[in-house]
Structures are given as structure tokens and as C-alpha cells.
Amino acid sequence: MVLDELRAPVVLAPLGGGPSTPELAAAVCEAGGLGFLASGYLSAAAAGERIAATRGLTDRPFGVNVFAPVPGPTDPAVYAGYVDRLAQWARARGAQLGEPRHGDDDFEAKVELLARDPVAVVSFTFGCPPPEVLERLRAAGSEVWVTVTSPREAGRAAAAGADALVVQGGEAGGHRASFEDREDVPVHGLLALLQLVAARLSLPLVASGGVATGGALAAVLAAGARAAQIGSAFMLCPEAGTSPAHRAALATDGETALTRAFSGRLARGIRNAFLDEHSERAPVAYPEIHYVTAPVRRAARESGDASAINLWAGETHQLAREVPAAEVVGELMREARAASAAAAERLPG
Amino acid sequence: MVLDELRAPVVLAPLGGGPSTPELAAAVCEAGGLGFLASGYLSAAAAGERIAATRGLTDRPFGVNVFAPVPGPTDPAVYAGYVDRLAQWARARGAQLGEPRHGDDDFEAKVELLARDPVAVVSFTFGCPPPEVLERLRAAGSEVWVTVTSPREAGRAAAAGADALVVQGGEAGGHRASFEDREDVPVHGLLALLQLVAARLSLPLVASGGVATGGALAAVLAAGARAAQIGSAFMLCPEAGTSPAHRAALATDGETALTRAFSGRLARGIRNAFLDEHSERAPVAYPEIHYVTAPVRRAARESGDASAINLWAGETHQLAREVPAAEVVGELMREARAASAAAAERLPG
Numbered sequence: 103m104v105l106d107e108l109r110a111p112v113v114l115a116p117l118g119g120g121p122s123t124p125e126l127a128a129a130v131c132e133a134g135g136l137g138f139l140a141s142g143y144l145s146a147a148a149a150g151e152r153i154a155a156t157r158g159l160t161d162r163p164f165g166v167n168v169f170a171p172v173p174g175p176t177d178p179a180v181y182a183g184y185v186d187r188l189a190q191w192a193r194a195r196g197a198q199l200g201e202p203r204h205g206d207d208d209f210e211a212k213v214e215l216l217a218r219d220p221v222a223v224v225s226f227t228f229g230c231p232p233p234e235v236l237e238r239l240r241a242a243g244s245e246v247w248v249t250v251t252s253p254r255e256a257g258r259a260a261a262a263g264a265d266a267l268v269v270q271g272g273e274a275g276g277h278r279a280s281f282e283d284r285e286d287v288p289v290h291g292l293l294a295l296l297q298l299v300a301a302r303l304s305l306p307l308v309a310s311g312g313v314a315t316g317g318a319l320a321a322v323l324a325a326g327a328r329a330a331q332i333g334s335a336f337m338l339c340p341e342a343g344t345s346p347a348h349r350a351a352l353a354t355d356g357e358t359a360l361t362r363a364f365s366g367r368l369a370r371g372i373r374n375a376f377l378d379e380h381s382e383r384a385p386v387a388y389p390e391i392h393y394v395t396a397p398v399r400r401a402a403r404e405s406g407d408a409s410a411i412n413l414w415a416g417e418t419h420q421l422a423r424e425v426p427a428a429e430v431v432g433e434l435m436r437e438a439r440a441a442s443a444a445a446a447e448r449l450p451g
Numbered sequence: 452m453v454l455d456e457l458r459a460p461v462v463l464a465p466l467g468g469g470p471s472t473p474e475l476a477a478a479v480c481e482a483g484g485l486g487f488l489a490s491g492y493l494s495a496a497a498a499g500e501r502i503a504a505t506r507g508l509t510d511r512p513f514g515v516n517v518f519a520p521v522p523g524p525t526d527p528a529v530y531a532g533y534v535d536r537l538a539q540w541a542r543a544r545g546a547q548l549g550e551p552r553h554g555d556d557d558f559e560a561k562v563e564l565l566a567r568d569p570v571a572v573v574s575f576t577f578g579c580p581p582p583e584v585l586e587r588l589r590a591a592g593s594e595v596w597v598t599v600t601s602p603r604e605a606g607r608a609a610a611a612g613a614d615a616l617v618v619q620g621g622e623a624g625g626h627r628a629s630f631e632d633r634e635d636v637p638v639h640g641l642l643a644l645l646q647l648v649a650a651r652l653s654l655p656l657v658a659s660g661g662v663a664t665g666g667a668l669a670a671v672l673a674a675g676a677r678a679a680q681i682g683s684a685f686m687l688c689p690e691a692g693t694s695p696a697h698r699a700a701l702a703t704d705g706e707t708a709l710t711r712a713f714s715g716r717l718a719r720g721i722r723n724a725f726l727d728e729h730s731e732r733a734p735v736a737y738p739e740i741h742y743v744t745a746p747v748r749r750a751a752r753e754s755g756d757a758s759a760i761n762l763w764a765g766e767t768h769q770l771a772r773e774v775p776a777a778e779v780v781g782e783l784m785r786e787a788r789a790a791s792a793a794a795a796e797r798l799p800g
Contacts, residue, residue: 111797253704272621273640288706291622291640293670294661294766301664301770312643315650317674321642323794324669324787355602357637417643421650438673439798445672446791448460449784 104163104222104245105266105306105328109134110435112319113268113308114427115333116167116225117342118142118276119414120403124152126341128159129427134435136223136329137164146211153221163222165247168212170229172367172388173282175204181366181387185394187380197410198397202390217242225249225268227279228367230259237263247308249279252290256299266306268331271295273312275334275358275416277369283386289360293325300326314418316437323438324445332434334416338424347408352419364399364412366391372413453512453571453594454615454655454677458483459784461668462617462657463776464682465516465574466691467491467625468763469752473501475690477508478776483784485572485678486513495560502570512571514596517561519578521716521737522631524553530715530736534743536729546759547746551739566591574598574617576628577716579608586612596657598628601639605648615655617680620644622661624683624707624765626718632735638709642674649675663767665786672787673794681783683765687773696757701768713748713761715740721762 105111114130116122118140127137139156141149149166156164181202192199213231216224217238224239225247236246240263248259249268256267258281270279271292280287290298292311299307309322310331319330337344337352344352356372363380364371367388371377376398384391395412402410423430454460463479465471467489476486488505490498498515505513530551541548562580565573566587573588574596585595589612597608598617605616607630619628620641629636639647641660648656658671659680671679686693686701693701705721712729713720716737720726725747733740744761751759772779 109799271640271642273643288708290766291620291642291661293620293640293642293667294622297661297664297667297767297770300666312640312646315646315674317649318642318646320673320794320798321670323797324673324790325664325666326790328797359637417639418646421646435798439795439800441673441675442791442795442798445669446788446795448672448677449669449788449791450458451788 103265103306104136108136108329110431111323111329112136112431112434113329113331114138114336115310115331116140116142116227117333117337118167121337121342121344123341123343124155124159126336126339126427127156127164129339129341130336130431131160131162131164133428133431135431138225139164139166141166141212142169142207142227146208146215149212150215150219153219165223165225166216166221167225167227168209169207170226170231171206171209172228176387176390178202181385181390184383184385184391187383188394191379192398197401200393200396202394205389213238216244220244223247227277229281230262230264233262240265249310250299251278251280252288252295253298253302255281256303260303260305264305266308267299268308268310269295269299269327271311273417274310275370275419276414277365277367280368283367283388285386292322296322296325296327312417314416314421316434317441319434320438320441320445334419335422336427336430338422339427339430341427345403345411347403347406347411348413351408351413352415352422355420358415358417358419362386362391364392364395365389369412369414370416372415372419374411374413375409452614452655453485457485457678459780460672460678461485461780461783462678462680463487463685464659464680465489465491465576466682466686467516469697470686470691470693472690472692473504473508475685475688475776476505476513478688478690479685479780480509480511480513482777482780484780487574488513488515490515490561491518491556491576495557495564498561499564499568502568514572514574515565515570516574516576517558518556519575519580520555520558521577525736525739527551530734530739533732533734533740536732537743540728541747546750549742549745551743554738562587565593569593572596576626578630579611579613582611589614598659599648600627600629601637601644602647602651604630605652609652609654613654615657616648617657617659618644618648618676620660622766623659624719624768625763626714626716629717632716632737634735641671645671645674645676661766663765663770665783666790668783669787669790669794683768684771685776685779687771688776688779690776694752694760696752696755696760697762700757700762701764701771704769707764707766707768711735711740713741713744714738718761718763719765721764721768723760723762724758
């Protein structure tokens with residue numbers, strides 16, 4: 103497995119929607135971890151270009167994350183009221199909304215691309231594709247990882263033939279990877295979820311959600327993970343594509359919250375005016391609402407208006423440092439070794 | 452510190468409201484951990500009897516948990532509608548409700564008792580008493596620990612002079628220890644919270660919430676905690692006072708949820724009919740609602756009707772085993788040592 107060959111058990115989170123760059127992925131690879139590219143919100147062709155660019159920067163293995171198709175389209179009755187509300191909000195600010203639409207984020211074309219021109223690891227978010235898709239990618243030479251948020255999803259991914267599971271705790275920034283986004287789906291803490299999944303399955307686990315220090319890296323390894331998938335701690339790196347306003351917010355102590363306000367799917371971001379004003383009314387309607395708010399978010403990013411940006415961030419974002427990715431990996435490893443040794447001392451035989 | 456003298460970095464959670472017994476506390480002490488008694492929902496005199504009983508079972512140090520006084524009384528307008536709703540529910544079932552009332556759970560008398568007849572550790576839940584109270588208990592020879600659920604609460608407890616902090620993640624069963632129970636108070640995952648608190652303060656930390664395996668014990672030590680406070684994993688022990696219906700529920704895969712339905716204060720329990728039916732409408736009104744539902748819960752415990760019991764449980768309750776407490780501690784330590792060694796191997800120097 104790719105995990106066995108890493109010098110550092112650190113997997114870059116995909117960081118779709120801006121922060122993901124070939125430079126960041128390659129820097130994590132060169133530092134001994136596993137770089138990842140997001141393909142979400144990109145066409146298959148654009149994803150292909152980023153894969154090629156990453157190959158130009160590193161010879162090491164890296165991964166590509168793909169959004170599994172979500173059910174839909176959503177009944178417009180579910181989101182019409184929310185769109186009206188957003189339209190009022192937008193009118194008051196002279197802002198522009200987009201049209202609600204469904205889509206599968208170019209899924210088939212991305213699978214086609216990755217089967218033709220494989221990368222070391224393909225990970226899925228928002229669900230587990232059918233076994234045939236997993237088999238096709240594996241036949242092409244890739245490992246297939248599936249992101250899960252509950253023991254039940256872990257069981258489904260294992261049954262479909264996943265090679266490894268990315269276990270996402272509620273601490274994670276950005277979208278929850280849940281197979282279904284429902285009001286009553288439980289949100290597990292990472293450490294609890296690792297224990298529950300490890301008790302049922304022997305698949306390799308990659309722990310994701312709020313890991314920002316070497317102590318937490320050593321912690322998830324002790325809890326049975328083979329590596330940690332880390333996002334926010336890399337978002338201030340010069341190699342990341344994080345927007346300036348988003349960078350400024352990450353560096354504050356701003357509280358995060360789970361919200362559907364920006365996309366119609368549950369995601370964790372730093373609280374701002376848009377999140378606080380709209381979260382309570384936001385429906386389950388992804389990607390329809392994503393497309394409705396896209397122009398608002400784009401304009402806000404461009405003008406540096408943090409109050410209307412989806413400031414995706416994990417619960418420990420304030421621990422991120424503005425240093426090159428190689429330094430983040432090096433520091434995580436140094437801290438993790440010290441933390442692991444200190445823990446062993448508290449466990450006398 | 453008491454933590455330095457433990458053979459096992461395992462602190463029993465207080466487990467108020469039934470499961471706490473002198474026998475369980477003493478068994479954890481004798482196994483090398485730190486036993487704890489709950490004083491919540493007991494009179495000071497009853498708490499004193501349990502302290503004496505525990506001393507009769509072990510010579511080792513143990514702790515007593517005390518509820519800090521909560522603000523109030525709550526304006527009846529806040530909970531009148533909910534009480535009406537419960538009254539309707541109760542009428543349909545021939546059940547009996549109690550009267551809403553405020554109270555401080557005999558706080559002054561408990562502090563008096565503990566100052567006169569000190570135990571090794573006094574921990575507080577629901578807030579941090581004034582520095583004078585902490586000083587008084589310390590002068591009597593106790594360490595004072597304060598349970599916190601956010602970096603801000605950790606800062607307040609440190610400023611008041613706490614000797615150690617119990618850091619409670621959202622995974623924990625039973626009541627959230629938050630200083631204030633508000634709708635918008637964030638719920639942090641344990642691993643995230645440990646990192647955030649450790650980054651600000653150098654006080655000794657005890658990690659609480661969903662730790663049920665040796666892997667998770669080793670994990671929280673690696674994340675900087677000096678010990679784990681463990682509740683659900685001890686609730687099936689023969690020494691625990693857990694009711695039969697509660698035991699049966701703990702042994703299932705039942706999902707937990709946060710709810711104010713039973714007590715008017717946020718707490719984690721296994722979902723059942725009462726929780727699902729009332730959570731959405733339950734107000735912030737503690738301990739008023741606790742007293743309203745007390746007769747319902749008591750009757751349900753006695754008749755073994757799990758649908759109306761507050762089935763407090765952490766997110767990993769299904770990993771609890773029905774073995775003596777000494778065996779739980781021994782197994783946690785064996786697993787933790789193995790987990791710690793395995794983690795170190797994944798962190799090559």
C-alpha cells in the first residue's frame with residue numbers, strides 16, 4: 103500500500119474549491135507525505151491538467167479526490183423558500199445569485215480520465231461508487247479509498263471493496279463526506295469514530311478532522327489509524343491557493359460551526375454573517391444551493407469580504423502556521439515523535 | 452499531584468444519577484486508577500456517607516465531583532410550554548410529572564463537608580466556583596479540578612486557580628459540563644479541544660469523552676493529556692449502579708444524541724422515544740426540567756421501560772464490556788501500551 107511507503111504518515115486533505123494546488127500536493131509528497139488534489143468543482147479536463155502539473159513537480163505518488171454522485175435533482179419545493187430568502191438578502195446588497203441546478207460534477211468523465219491515466223490513490227467523498235467503478239480504478243493500478251463518517255458507512259465501503267477508509271470526524275473543515283446528508287445523521291468525534299470503525303473492520307484507516315499538531319497525529323496513530331489526513335494546517339502554506347480573506351480568518355480564533363447555508367450540504371466553516379444569518383433556514387439541497395451562492399462567494403472572495411465567503415475550516419484552524427508545507431510536515435513529525443515517547447512513559451508496563 | 456502517583460492514567464468519570472457507587476470508585480482505585488464519586492443529585496449528608504463507604508473499601512486517593520451552582524431560577528415563561536407538552540405526554544401514559552424548581556444541589560453544604568473532611572481531588576462540573584472556594588478546598592489538602600468544554604472555559608478555570616482541567620469533548624455521555632448552557636455554545640471534538648487547550652495553557656489535562664479502548668487512552672496521552680476520564684466503559688461493570696434497562700441499552704449499537712429533553716441542560720444519551728419526541732422543543736432550563744421529569748425517569752427505570760429513561764452514554768458506549776472494573780483498567784493498559792508502541796513505529800526518526 104502507498105501508506106506503507108510514506109516517510110511521514112501525513113495525507114494532505116483534498117481542499118477543493120480553492121486551496122488545492124499542484125504545488126501544495128507536490129510539496130507534501132516531497133516532504134514524505136501523500137499529496138492530494140481535489141477534482142471537485144473542476145471539469146475532468148481541468149482535473150487532468152492539475153494531475154499533469156503535479157507530475158511535473160514530483161515523481162512521488164499522490165492522490166486525487168472525486169465527489170461521488172449525489173442523489174437528485176432535489177425537489178425545488180425543498181429549496182424555493184431558501185432561494186427567495188437569499189434573493190432578498192442579495193437584493194439588499196446588490197449581489198448576484200446563480201441558478202439552482204443539479205449535476206454529478208463530471209463524475210463519469212473523471213473516472214474515465216483516472217482509469218486511462220491512473221494516479222496512486224483515488225479517494226471518494228459523498229458516497230461510495232458501485233463496486234465496478236472501484237474495480238476499474240484498481241485494475242488501472244490505483245488504490246481506492248472511501249471517506250466515511252459513521253460505522254455504517256464504513257461497512258458499506260468495505261463491502262464495496264475499498265482498499266482503505268478515510269475516517270472523517272465532526273471536527274473536519276469543509277463538507278461532511280456523509281453518504282447521505284440528512285438532519286438526523288449523527289456527527290461523531292474523530293477519536294470515537296476511529297474506535298467504532300476499528301472495532302468492526304480491519305481495513306487501513308486514515309484519520310481526518312481537526313488534526314493540526316504532532317500530538318494529534320501521534321494520537322490518531324495510537325487510536326489505530328495508519329495516517330492522518332490534514333487540511334486546515336496546510337491552508338496558510340504559501341503553496342496553497344487559499345484566498346487572502348480566508349487566510350486572514352483562519353489565523354483568528356473564530357469559532358466554527360456546521361452549516362448548509364452556502365451549499366445545501368453540511369459543512370464546517372468559520373462563523374461569519376452569512377453563516378449566522380442563513381444556517382437555520384438552509385435546506386438539504388446539494389449541489390443546487392452551491393450553484394445559487396457561487397457568484398456571491400466568488401464576488402466576496404474577490405473583494406476580500408469575509409462576511410459572505412464559505413470560510414471552510416476545521417475546529418483547530420487557529421493552530422495553522424504560515425510556513426511552507428515541508429515545514430508543516432517536518433514539525434508535525436518532530437512533535438509526533440516527542441508526543442508518542444511522552445505517552446509511552448505514562449503507560450508503565 | 453495525584454496524577455503522578457497513579458499506576459494507570461485512568462480516571463473514573465463521576466457517573467452521577469445512578470451508576471456511581473463506592474464499590475466502583477474503590478475498584479478503579481485498587482486497579483491503579485483514580486476512582487471518583489458523584490455527589491450530584493445527592494444531599495451533602497448522602498455524599499458524606501458514600502465518601503465514608505469508599506474509604507472503607509480502599510486506602511487509595513479518590514475524587515468527588517460537585518456540581519457548581521447554575522444561574523437561575525429560570526423564568527417560567529421559558530419552560531412553561533415544554534412542561535405543558537410533557538404534561539400531555541404524561542397524561543396519555545398515566546405517568547406522573549414533578550414540579551419545576553431551582554436549586555444549587557446543596558452546594559454550600561458539600562463544600563463545607565469537603566473542607567472539613569477532604570478527599571484527594573474535588574472536581575467541578577457546570578462551572579468554576581469563585582477562587583475562594585477553590586482556595587478553601589486546596590487549603591484543606593485537596594487538588595481542585597474543573598471540567599471545561601472550550602478553550603475559553605479553560606482560561607477561566609486556570610485564572611480561578613484550578614490545579615488541573617478535565618477537558619470534555621462532545622463525545623462524552625451525560626451532561627455537557629459547559630459553564631453556560633446556550634444554544635450557540637460550540638461542541639468540540641475531544642482531540643480538537645485538547646489541542647486548542649494545550650496550545651494556550653500548561654495546566655495538567657484529563658481527557659474526557661468517548662475513550663473506551665486502550666488505543667484511545669494512548670491517543671489522548673499522545674495529544675498531551677495526563678490521563679483519560681472514562682465513564683461508559685465502566686457502566687456495565689458489576690460494581691456500577693447502572694439500572695438493568697440502561698445496561699441493556701448500552702450493550703446495543705444505539706445511536707446517541709445531544710438533548711435537553713430530560714433535564715433542560717444539554718446531555719448525550721442513547722436515542723429513545725422520549726428523546727426523539729421531545730428534544731426539539733426542550734428549553735434551556737436546568738435544573739427545573741430535571742425535577743419535572745424525575746418521577747417519569749424513576750418509574751421507567753423501575754419498570755425497565757427504556758423508552759423514557761435518560762440513557763446517558765458516550766459515543767462509544769457499545770464498546771463497554773460486562774467485566775469487573777479491575778479488568779477494564781487492566782485491559783485498557785495492555786491495549787494502550789501496544790497501541791503506543793505501534794504508533795511509535797509509524798513515526799520513524
